[in-house]
Amino acid sequence: MxxxxxxxxxxxxxxxxxxxxxxxxxxxxxxxxxxxxxxxxxxxxxxxxxxxxxxxxxxxxxxxxxxxxxxxxxxxxxxxxxxxxxxxxxxxxxxxxxxxxxxxxxxxxxxxxxxxxxxxxxxxxxxxxxxxxxxxxxxxxxxxxxxxxxxxxxxxxxxxxxxxxxxxxxxxxxxxxxxxxxxxxxxxxxxxxxxxxxxxxxxxxxxxTDGFDEALIIAYRDTISNVDGVDEVRDLRARNYGNNAVVDVVIVVRADMDIQTAHDISTNVEDEMFREYDVYTVHVHVEPGLDDSGKENTEYHYSKEANG
Structure with a gap:
């Protein structure tokens, strides 16, 4: 790319x-x-x-x-x-x-x-x-x-x-x-x-000064929210490097999910952003949500970065 x-x-x-x-x-x-x-x-x-x-x-x-x-x-x-x-x-x-x-x-x-x-x-x-x-x-x-x-x-x-x-x-x-x-x-x-x-x-x-189009931020958030396995988009930021968009996103997934599944979801987020918007880099940070018992596992965190 x-x-x-x-x-x-x-x-x-x-x-x-x-x-x-x-x-x-x-x-x-x-x-x-x-x-x-x-x-x-x-x-x-x-x-x-x-x-x-x-x-x-x-x-x-x-x-x-x-x-x-x-x-x-x-x-x-x-x-x-x-x-x-x-x-x-x-x-x-x-x-x-x-x-x-x-x-x-x-x-x-x-x-x-x-x-x-x-x-x-x-x-x-x-x-x-x-x-x-x-x-x-x-x-x-x-x-x-x-x-x-x-x-x-x-x-x-x-x-x-x-x-x-x-x-x-x-x-x-x-x-x-x-x-x-x-x-x-x-x-x-x-x-x-x-x-x-x-x-x-x-x-x-x-x-x-790292200004970015607010309409694109909203579009990015909607796209990522619709990826299977993403329960919530907790935070999303973007900036420009020349003509290239760099995106940092924090997503929430189920707390009882294994790390390989979380990795696959973050990869799907990256692929969707590359396909829909041709962004240059996506950094995905995964945080735990609720497990089947309704409790939050605060020990589980996963981050992944990929370039388009």
Whole structure:
């Protein structure tokens, strides 16, 4: 199972590399056309793609670091490297977003009087189409390898496509005697960059502080409760290592049960969690419930850990 996950990380690198290549090309095109056509919105869109280069590189670096096996000082592996890289990328994106906001707001207050050349609008249309196709590729890849990082990259791709569409609207609108509409669109682009950066920061910090989806916790509990031999789920916790879910569960079984039967029940719990949710590791701790006489045997405890 570990090898399959490592192979998926390797395959996920392709999506990050394609995004990097696309963003480099689109950034260069948008910045050149933006300056020559005097379009603040297209320049802001270009800076947005520049931050996406950094974000995609962070995803690529994270995917590669996460492939490193466990060692003496990383006994759980390097899965969280991807999350740390995303956190760094969010800081960079926020700085650029604030810079775009500052320059766009300055342009509005200075009273821009010239509308950008329509070539800027055509550039935005072509770039939006390119990002849409990159989005479709990364989305298919993310679903295939079940990668949250690649799916996040795909969502970023489609977000950039919509930003380019908004840029085109602002540029075209400025042709109708509303030159301020172009820098106003740049402001909206800057706000979107900041919003995206905040979303990445919030998700990364949530994972790094061992936050976990409450709905999944409830689903895990229901699934384990339905395993034959499990009388009660006394405690259940989960956390993320990169894209991998690690589950710790305390189950209650009959106190008069022999250790081999308890072992088999814990194995069934693990197998069910691997099959239903593809979790990475399940640690099952078994505690005694009541025996046939209605008494609790407090001397019986059994723990078992398994990796998917």
């Amino acid at each position: 570990d090898q399959v996950k490592y192979d998926n990380l390797k395959l996920g690198e392709k999506g990050a590399i394609i995004s990097i290549i696309a963003y480099i090309c689109l950034t260069a095109i948008k910045m050149v056309i933006g300056y020559t056509s005097n379009s603040e919105a297209l320049k802001a869109d270009g800076l947005n793609n520049a931050t996406d280069i950094v974000a995609s590189i962070a995803v690529l670096v994270g995917l590669r670091l996460a492939q490193r096996p466990a060692d003496n000082d990383h006994t759980y592996g390097h899965w969280k490297a991807e999350t740390v890289a995303s956190l760094v990328a969010s800081f960079i994106m926020m700085v650029v977003g604030l810079q775009v906001l500052y320059e766009a707001a300055s342009s509005i207050f200075e009273g821009k009087s010239e509308s950008p050349d329509l070539i800027a609008a055509w550039t935005g249309i072509v770039c939006a189409a390119v990002m849409y196709f990159v989005y479709r590729y990364n989305k298919r890849l993310a679903l295939k390898i079940k990668s949250q990082a690649v799916m996040a990259a795909a969502k970023d791709n489609i977000s950039d496509a919509w930003v380019s569409v908004g840029t085109v609207i602002g540029i075209v609108g400025s042709q109708f005697g509303l030159p301020w509409l172009d820098p106003l669109t740049a402001v909206l682009v800057g706000l979107l960059i900041c919003k995206t950066a905040w979303g990445i920061f919030r998700e990364a910090t949530h994972h790094l």
